[in-house]
Amino acid sequence: MHTLHRIKAYLNHWLDAVDAHSLHSPFLYELYTQVIKQESLPDPAIEKLRKKLLNDHRMIAVDDLGAGSKHADSHQRLISEIAHHSLTTPAFASLYDRLATYFNARIIVELGTSLGITSLYLAREAERKVYTFEGSPALAEIATISFEFAGSNNITLIEGNIDQTLPYLLTGLPKVDMVFMDANHRYEPTVRYFELLVRRTHEHSLIIIDDIHDQAEMEKAWRTVQRHPLVYTTIDLFRCGLVFVNPALSKQHYAW
Numbered sequence: 202m203h204t205l206h207r208i209k210a211y212l213n214h215w216l217d218a219v220d221a222h223s224l225h226s227p228f229l230y231e232l233y234t235q236v237i238k239q240e241s242l243p244d245p246a247i248e249k250l251r252k253k254l255l256n257d258h259r260m261i262a263v264d265d266l267g268a269g270s271k272h273a274d275s276h277q278r279l280i281s282e283i284a285h286h287s288l289t290t291p292a293f294a295s296l297y298d299r300l301a302t303y304f305n306a307r308i309i310v311e312l313g314t315s316l317g318i319t320s321l322y323l324a325r326e327a328e329r330k331v332y333t334f335e336g337s338p339a340l341a342e343i344a345t346i347s348f349e350f351a352g353s354n355n356i357t358l359i360e361g362n363i364d365q366t367l368p369y370l371l372t373g374l375p376k377v378d379m380v381f382m383d384a385n386h387r388y389e390p391t392v393r394y395f396e397l398l399v400r401r402t403h404e405h406s407l408i409i410i411d412d413i414h415d416q417a418e419m420e421k422a423w424r425t426v427q428r429h430p431l432v433y434t435t436i437d438l439f440r441c442g443l444v445f446v447n448p449a450l451s452k453q454h455y456a457w
């Protein structure tokens with residue numbers, strides 16, 4: 202079901218996709234040519250850590266508070282299997298790092314830490330402060346060890362169900378510059394978390410939503426986000442969606 206859905210979604214995306222020549226807005230042209238289409242340069246130290254996790258065959262108990270894994274029915278999961286199936290790829294993690302640099306993001310929120318690999322990319326520059334949320338104590342523990350191992354002291358991991366932890370954290374935070382939503386891939390929580398987060402953004406903030414075509418519920422959530430009154434331009438990169446809330450941009454949706 203998921204596979205068929207993804208093939209259909211990919212074909213639609215491919216038919217809608219545009220290239221640099223069709224981009225008349227200087228903002229979008231620059232974003233496309235200087236960030237999105239730039240070569241990915243995965244961080245060697247972070248990738249070494251990913252490799253370690255890919256070869257870690259210890260079993261851990263994971264209570265997934267989200268949509269769960271397509272690749273596991275049991276609560277017992279191998280760390281290697283999580284590293285293989287649940288993490289953002291090096292190319293996209295490196296893109297998120299470039300986006301954070303390009304938009305000069307200082308306060309970054311990541312929903313869904315898992316093993317902490319993408320958090321490390323988001324925290325690559327010391328001036329950034331990353332708040333990352335994870336509901337599974339076993340994953341939070343491994344991620345914390347990864348952050349210590351990598352010497353990152355600009356990441357705060359908030360353990361617990363995002364339903365409770367996100368509203369609490371947001372009340373104490375200044376405006377958020379960048380958000381990476383990669384936790385509960387269901388319609389209702391995605392839209393609810395988006396609603397909370399979008400109200401804490403400023404006009405130059407960027408919200409990234411992962412897996413927008415992964416399943417029908419996420420497609421529906423993506424369409425709801427595109428129609429949101431605070432949302433102007435959106436860009437569908439198939440793997441994820443970029444959301445811009447700057448009223449100076451037109452109300453337009455692109456597929457790249």
Ligand SMILES: C[S@@+](CC[C@H](N)C(=O)[O-])C[C@H]1O[C@@H](n2cnc3c(N)ncnc32)[C@H](O)[C@@H]1O
Pocket residue numbers: 264265266267268287288289311312313314315316317318319320334335336337340361362363364383384385
């Ligand atoms: C796809 S993984 C995150 C991957 C990570 N962002 C990366 O790219 O490396 C999703 C994570 O979100 C967590 N999660 C899902 N729903 C949650 C919730 N309601 N509260 C807290 N964590 C949640 C899961 O435990 C899982 O580890």
